[in-house]
Amino acid sequence: MKRKLRMGMVGGGKDAFIGAVHRIAAFMDGKIELVCGAFSIDPVISKESGEELFVSPDRVYATYEEMIAKEAQLPEGERMDFLTIVTPNFLHFGPAKLALENGFDVVVEKPMTVSLEEAKELQETVERTGRTLCLTHTYSGYPMIKQAKAMVKEGHFGKIRKIVVEYPQGWLSRLSEREGNAGAAWRADPKRSGKSLVMGDIGTHAAHLAEYVSGLRITEVCADLSTMVEGRLLDDDGSVLLRFEDKAKGVLMASQISAGEENAVRIRIYGEKGGLEWANEDPNNLIIKMLDQPRQLYRTGNAYAAPFTLSSFATHNTRIPAGHPEGLLESFANIYRNFALTVSAKREGKQPTPEMLDFPNVYDGVRGMAFIENVVNNNEGTEKWTKFVV
Numbered sequence: 001m002k003r004k005l006r007m008g009m010v011g012g013g014k015d016a017f018i019g020a021v022h023r024i025a026a027f028m029d030g031k032i033e034l035v036c037g038a039f040s041i042d043p044v045i046s047k048e049s050g051e052e053l054f055v056s057p058d059r060v061y062a063t064y065e066e067m068i069a070k071e072a073q074l075p076e077g078e079r080m081d082f083l084t085i086v087t088p089n090f091l092h093f094g095p096a097k098l099a100l101e102n103g104f105d106v107v108v109e110k111p112m113t114v115s116l117e118e119a120k121e122l123q124e125t126v127e128r129t130g131r132t133l134c135l136t137h138t139y140s141g142y143p144m145i146k147q148a149k150a151m152v153k154e155g156h157f158g159k160i161r162k163i164v165v166e167y168p169q170g171w172l173s174r175l176s177e178r179e180g181n182a183g184a185a186w187r188a189d190p191k192r193s194g195k196s197l198v199m200g201d202i203g204t205h206a207a208h209l210a211e212y213v214s215g216l217r218i219t220e221v222c223a224d225l226s227t228m229v230e231g232r233l234l235d236d237d238g239s240v241l242l243r244f245e246d247k248a249k250g251v252l253m254a255s256q257i258s259a260g261e262e263n264a265v266r267i268r269i270y271g272e273k274g275g276l277e278w279a280n281e282d283p284n285n286l287i288i289k290m291l292d293q294p295r296q297l298y299r300t301g302n303a304y305a306a307p308f309t310l311s312s313f314a315t316h317n318t319r320i321p322a323g324h325p326e327g328l329l330e331s332f333a334n335i336y337r338n339f340a341l342t343v344s345a346k347r348e349g350k351q352p353t354p355e356m357l358d359f360p361n362v363y364d365g366v367r368g369m370a371f372i373e374n375v376v377n378n379n380e381g382t383e384k385w386t387k388f389v390v
Contacts, residue, residue: 119362
């Protein structure tokens with residue numbers, strides 16, 4: 001019998017921005033329900049958060065260890081099916097590994113861990129247990145990003161030569177971590193965030209987007225990281241020259257001190273015959289630029305006739321008719337829906353379709369951590385180019 005998947009949550013208590021985003025995204029398609037949680041390291045806040053989220057008091061836990069242990073003891077028809085982890089970076093690995101080893105699937109915020117070593121251990125755990133891990137690289141959930149990926153894969157632009165991806169923000173232009181901003185405080189703390197602020201927090205999004213759309217893997221990096229705000233302990237601005245498979249070249253810029261910018265993710269890819277452009281601030285539009293044709297505009301939700309038909313991956317992730325804006329929450333929800341469809345299909349002994357399986361996984365998480373470590377090592381070292389080692 002078909003049923004909703006039962007979700008547990010680590011972190012994401014009251015007043016936590018990203019926890020609320022995850023819940024909205026998870027609930028959007030009616031395939032998931034929240035049944036338990038350890039919502040805060042403070043047991044009082046965890047309890048209060050559970051009350052606000054209408055979670056049964058006996059399934060609001062003080063720690064993730066207690067939650068996983070007690071949920072594993074419940075009958076199969078009651079226990080959670082998967083765990084969503086929305087904590088600071090240093091608290092991703094522990095609950096993810098424990099959940100996987102106790103038979104639960106996992107959704108985890110990016111970056112997946114704080115070290116490549118931890119990421120590889122999670123990969124081994126996923127492979128050993130056969131469980132499913134989903135990593136929330138949100139921007140890959142947009143229909144027009146999926147259309148861009150399909151067009152590149154089909155050879156629409158010819159051999160890819162240049163990939164330019166940027167992610168400027170301005171919210172850390174001041175020393176916000178010492179001004180009461182809790183989100184800035186943990187992100188700027190090496191003990192809780194990891195080796196890099198800007199590359200760990202948003203550079204990994206840009207790197208994933210570049211590889212996801214182009215279908216090419218990064219092979220070498222040449223990095224320049226800076227700490228522009230005096231007193232900050234980690235980098236807040238960076239540029240990386242990239243070399244990809246098949247001799248493609250690229251540029252990645254990630255900055256959290258670009259004053260005045262909000263969330264200006266943008267990607268441009270150029271091949272022998274033409275290129276594409278997509279921007280997060282106008283996500284329903286995919287601009288196509290061919291050498292010998294007028295500029296074209298593909299729009300989410302349109303039933304274009306051949307040869308302009310949208311790919312099955314774009315249409316699978318489109319929710320409403322053309323002309324109705326779809327944004328970050330819908331993109332986030334696409335990742336949760338595809339994860340839920342995959343987990344449900346596996347539970348029923350069925351093979352998930354390629355469209356269902358189209359969400360970031362543990363292997364993307366490993367490459368994300370490898371990106372951070374390779375970039376940091378190159379920036380701190382003396383060599384011009386560093387081979388991308390995983």
